[in-house]
Amino acid sequence: MEKHRIAVTRTIAQPAIERLHNVGKITIWTERQPPAHIQLMQMVKDCDGLLCLLTDCIDAHLLESAPRLSVISTMSVGYEHIDLEACRRRGIQVGHTPGVLTDSTADFTMAMILSVARRIPQAVEYARSGLWSTWDPGLLLGHDLLGMTIGIVGMGRIGEAVAERITAFGTNLVYHDRIQRTDVENKLNAKIVAFDDLLTQADIVTLHVPLTDQTHHLISYPQLKMMKPSALLINTSRGKVVDTEALLHALQNREIDAAGLDVTDPEPLPANHPLYELPNCLITPHIASAGAATRTKMAHMAVDNLLAGLKGVPLPYPVI
Ligand code: DGY
Numbered sequence: 001m002e003k004h005r006i007a008v009t010r011t012i013a014q015p016a017i018e019r020l021h022n023v024g025k026i027t028i029w030t031e032r033q034p035p036a037h038i039q040l041m042q043m044v045k046d047c048d049g050l051l052c053l054l055t056d057c058i059d060a061h062l063l064e065s066a067p068r069l070s071v072i073s074t075m076s077v078g079y080e081h082i083d084l085e086a087c088r089r090r091g092i093q094v095g096h097t098p099g100v101l102t103d104s105t106a107d108f109t110m111a112m113i114l115s116v117a118r119r120i121p122q123a124v125e126y127a128r129s130g131l132w133s134t135w136d137p138g139l140l141l142g143h144d145l146l147g148m149t150i151g152i153v154g155m156g157r158i159g160e161a162v163a164e165r166i167t168a169f170g171t172n173l174v175y176h177d178r179i180q181r182t183d184v185e186n187k188l189n190a191k192i193v194a195f196d197d198l199l200t201q202a203d204i205v206t207l208h209v210p211l212t213d214q215t216h217h218l219i220s221y222p223q224l225k226m227m228k229p230s231a232l233l234i235n236t237s238r239g240k241v242v243d244t245e246a247l248l249h250a251l252q253n254r255e256i257d258a259a260g261l262d263v264t265d266p267e268p269l270p271a272n273h274p275l276y277e278l279p280n281c282l283i284t285p286h287i288a289s290a291g292a293a294t295r296t297k298m299a300h301m302a303v304d305n306l307l308a309g310l311k312g313v314p315l316p317y318p319v320i
Contacts (some may be wrong), residue, residue: 005068006050007043009035012075016299023310024049027133041065049306054078060086071309075302077101078238079319080211088320095305095315097298099157101289107160108288109236112260113166113204116232117284118142141226143203143232143257145169151202153195153218154209155181162206163188174198199226204234211238219243224250231256236288239265244275251278262288 001050004024008017011030020026027043029035034055035043044050045186051300052058063069063086072082073095087094111242119142125282126132126140150166152159154176162175163184173190175181183192199205205227209215218231220243227233233256235242245263250256266288274283288293305315 004048004058005046006049006051006306006310007040007047009040009043009056010053012051012272012301012302013296016170016296016303019303020051020306023307037062044069049073049310051075051302051306052081054081056081058082058087063087063090063092070312071095071306071315073302073305073309074319075298076226078210080238082110082319084320093305093309093315094319095302095317097301097320098306098317100297100301101294102157102161104291104294105158105236105288107291108262109158109162109206109208109234110165112143112234112236112262112282112284113206113232116234116258116260117145117204121282122279137274143230145171148172148203149174149201151175151193151198151203151205152190153177153198153207155179155184155190156208158236159206159208160184162208163190174201196226199223200228203228204232206234207237207241209237209241211240215241217241217243217246218246221246221249226254227256229255229257233259235260236262239263239267248275248278251275251281254280258282262286 005142006024006026008026008028011028027270029043037057040056041062047066048068049071050069051073058072058081060083069092071093072087074082075097077096077098079096082094084094092231101237121142147170149172152163155175155177167173167188170311173188173191174193176193177196179300180192194298218241220270224246245258251259260282262284269283275283301317
């Protein structure tokens with residue numbers, strides 16, 4: 001029987017790859033940078049299955065070049081890089097990796113909140129640079145979490161996991177979501193509020209929404225103006241949820257106090273971008289889910305989806 005042909009767009013956990021070797025002939029893109037669109041088209045043209053990442057643009061044009069493709073499995077929870085309509089038209093199954101990265105991402109969000117609130121990157125830099133000459137009661141003062149109001153935008157799996165963690169610091173919780181979460185309200189004493197009210201009330205606004213037409217630039221000039229001048233903005237969701245120019249302006253003019261961004265627009269943020277110059281902006285390279293065990297689990301889930309699709313059975317973690 002002819003073996004399946006499978007394209008994998010980056011090196012992922014080896015045990016997950018081994019599972020694919022048993023069923024098909026695999027082509028793996030082993031370079032550190034993702035394949036260019038044209039290279040990706042070349043890779044998938046004879047393939048039955050594609051295991052991709054969020055850096056691969058899977059559009060209608062690419063699908064046209066891959067007539068045999070029956071399953072696309074992305075090793076990410078987000079799937080805004082895949083043209084779902086085009087996949088539907090072609091009857092291609094699409095899978096993703098939800099749930100598995102919730103804790104890792106929530107842990108990282110907490111790390112970012114604490115780092116920004118307590119100015120840890122500046123403190124590290126200060127000590128390293130030799131400026132530390134005495135204990136100083138006014139040195140590097142940050143924000144105490146105790147008593148703060150935290151505004152969680154998007155009370156899905158990750159929003160809830162952040163809520164669980166941050167209430168242990170003695171904070172008050174408000175959230176905004178299309179769906180009221182009475183379970184979270186009862187468990188954590190959280191209060192649902194209108195989006196504008198969240199912006200005006202919160203000391204820390206943390207974003208946990210997927211990127212959609214509705215959430216694109218959810219935070220722009222008017223929203224930043226509504227926030228308290230002492231507020232912190234944390235984004236571990238998608239870069240395009242925040243208008244980068246508006247944020248730069250707000251940070252430069254101290255319209256808000258500081259920001260922590262694990263995701264940016266554009267991504268990667270070019271090395272000469274002015275946001276890097278700002279001491280009140282902490283930027284990390286989209287690593288919120290980068291726990292070693294989490295990434296291995298994500299790879300296995302992506303393979304589970306791919307194998308199911310190749311067999312023609314429903315995917316265990318389907319998008320469509
Ligand atoms: C995802 O999976 O969508 C994250 O952004 C990367 O871990």
